[in-house]
Amino acid sequence: MSANTQSMIFTIYGDYIRHYGSKIWIGSLIKLLKEFGHNEQAVRVAVSRMVKQGWLLSERKGTKSFYSLTTRGMARMDEAGDRIFKFEDHEWDGKWRMLLYKIPEDQRQIRDELRKELLWSGFGSFSASCWISPNPLEERVQALITKYDINEYVDFFEAVYKSEDNLNLVEKSWQLAEIEQKYEAFVAQYSRSFIAHQAAIKQNVLNDADCFVVRTNLVHEYRKFLFIDPGLPKELLPTNWNGREAKLLFSQYYRLLAEPASRFFEAVFEEDNDLASKESGYDAHSHPLIVEE
Incomplete structure (x- = not known):
């Protein structure tokens, strides 16, 4: 259960806590996670692991423990939020960013971590140790080179593809058909529940706690597309x-549940936390940030 608990905690930090000062009392977090069937011990174990991993900081105030996002945690959510809530297709500048590396075997762990980071950032690979992206990720790449101290093992290029049509390069580097299948499954599942919850809200039979659970689960599922x-x-x-259809459904569904879900979160949060830390100008309809574990 702990791994699933940790993943859900990330979602709640990104979708809610990030907008209320990025800090929460452990008791409030336990109460929120209880709505999804996670018990107190699982929450405490997951939070402790997140502290060790560098995502959270612990702070004692009297007899209470509070947990806030680290700089690293907030930066990752900013990056993820920019991607998951960008609903407009963006135009391409015609250039490819190409990263090649040759990291020694005795630094294999760094090499494996770098691969995960590159996949997370949207890079694809059509040959060993050669990663490409059509997106302007220069700052992201430089941050990774600095983070892992691998400048001597890395070459980074901005290039134009001349061998074939660019779509052929895409086909070699990403499994778009598999991604489309997952989007199709998402749309099939959530379009039905969206219609049902629209009716339930109009009939006033869906309470705030229900909306909190449904919206959080929606974000939790949709954010998995960040990894693929x-x-x-x-x-x-x-x-x-069909990723466009999935994005539209997610956007509409999210907004449908936004106000009652946020009301429930605030009702729990305000008991033992500082609502004055709520970010200025935050709106329940705005686009929150998502984090990855």
């Missing part, structure tokens, strides 16, 4: 890319 969808520009996507 590279966020390609429209010029490199299939004409009928």
Whole structure:
């Protein structure tokens, strides 16, 4: 249960706590996670692990323990939020960013971590140790080189593809058909429940706690696409890319549940936390940030 608990805690930090000062009392967090069937021990174990991993900081105030996002945690949520809540297709500048590395075997752990980070950022690979992206990720790449201190093992290029059509390069580097299948499954599942919850809200039979659970689960499921969808520009996507339909459904569903879900969170949060730390100008309809574990 702990791994699932940790993943859900990330979602709640990104979708709610990030907008209320990024800090919460452990008791409030336990109460929120109870709505999803996670017990107190699982929450405490997961939070302790997140502290060790560098995502959270612990702070004692009297007899109470509070947990806040680290700089690293907030930076990752900012990056993820920019991607997951970007509903417009972006245009391509026609250039490819290419990263090649040759990291020694005795630094294999760093090499494996780098691969995870590159996949997370949307890079694809059509050959060993050669990663590409059509997106302007220069700052992201430089941050990774600095983080892992691998400048001597890395070469980074900005290039134009001349061998074939650019769509052929996309086909070699990403499994778009598999991603489309997952989007199709998401749309099939959540379009039905969206219609049902629209009716339930109109009939006033869906309470705030229910909306909190449904919205959080929605975000939790949709954010998984961050790990598989590279966020390609429209010029490199299939004409009928069903990721667009999934994004529209997610956006509409999210807004449907936004106000009652936020009311429930605030009702729990305000008991033992400082609501004055709520970010200025935050709106329940705004686009929150998502984090990855």
